[in-house]
Amino acid sequence: MDFLFEGFLEGLNMVFQGNPAVYNAAWITLRVSFGATLIASLIGLPLGYFLASTSFPGKGFCTIVLQTLLGFPTVVIGLLVYGFLSRRGPFGFADLLFTPSGIVIGLVVLAFPIVTMFTMTAVSGIDPRAREMALTLGASPRRAAWTLFLEVRFGLISALLASFGRVASEVGIAIMLGGNIEGYTRTLTTAIALESMKGEFGFGIALGLVLLVLVFFTALLSRYVQKL
């Protein structure tokens, strides 16, 4: 028990004394997670809306594909995106491997199905006549979409928060595409993986605590939004 207790004490100590390595990793995590959620929402919100408001042959198949992507292991995403970003891959020329942008690309692949599915569910929940009504009243399709989005805004915010929580806490993509470079692509999760490898239990716990707080506030915000 001493071992556990001391680890926690050491961890808390590091957090409150402002250990630079801990906060550096937290800052990098925030940056890539924000970036990925932002881009994922630019894809996922329109796509989710489109899937919910139109019917076309193959729609069921699209939904199943998205559902599958939701359950995709992050190491597989990391591996696939590595193939694209490696110098031998089609986008090697852009030199994105082992950069924060490389991580963001992988995280977008992880996050956009989450945003899409949440959006689809939220928009499907509205009476379909609402959109027709808006169109009949002379709204442009774009305007009608905006109206519906406002109607389900809390659902959409939950979508963004859920995807943020997911990308901030994953490790496979960040380590494969970022390379865990100190002060550059070392996120909270990859730092934890490294410290546990070095047997630095306390340091790992400190990083874990910061991540926990981050995800906790995301969940809290999500809960607050849903209650509005």
Next chain:
Amino acid sequence: MNQATFFLSILFFFCLSSPPWAQERLKLATTTSTANSGLLDHLHPFFEKEAGIRVHAIAVGTGKALKLAQNGDVDVVLVHARQAEEAFVKAGHGVNRKEVMYNDFVIVGPVTDPSGISGSENVIQALRTIAAQKSLWYSRGDDSGTHKKEMSLWQETGLKPGSGWYQAIGQGMGKTLLAADEKKAYTLSDRGTYIALSTENRIELKILHEGDTRLFNPYGVIAVNPKKHPHVKFELAMKYIDFLTSPKGQSLIGSFRMNGKILFHPHLGD
């Protein structure tokens, strides 16, 4: 809407751009033994100051490091598997291979030494004893330099390890030592990582066999061949190699201590 666009662009900039003062970077693929021991943190500040660049170290096993170099994803490698390194250069993937430093491998195991290998004449005999007693043995199983060495040693015993007592755990050296400590297993470790973990009392494993010339563990540095990958920062890579092999770099390696112990011996001598 314009405001929103403005806000989005700011966010984009914040998340994706690298700061304008970002320095040029040299990508180094290396092994966990050099990165996790703190050696690179000891060496790189000097080089970075001298050359005015940043060295970005990606710590993986030797096999993966060479693969990254072969794909042109890094500029230079610092690894430990002489045969694989020579094959790498011969295949034209790398140039200007230089010896940098060395330490040695050791066989570690539980303090009680259940197989009784501590008096073994050489490492081959020690491994044969472990196999005969079917004592638990953890293998890295990750194509790292240490794993390659272990495979060549088993090959020399003429035995085919397997079935129950021999387990490939697919982890880095640190994790493998921690796991061997938990489960009272024997394993092969580089001395550096073993010292790093044992001096801080994270593991109770003891060195049970050492000193065999087969256990020599030299580290080499290789630049990625610019003819194969024109985009690599060849000049910086050469600068880095020159630094490691210079009297200054060598003395820095020799001065690196962990709790008073030398982890790596410079190639030019201590």
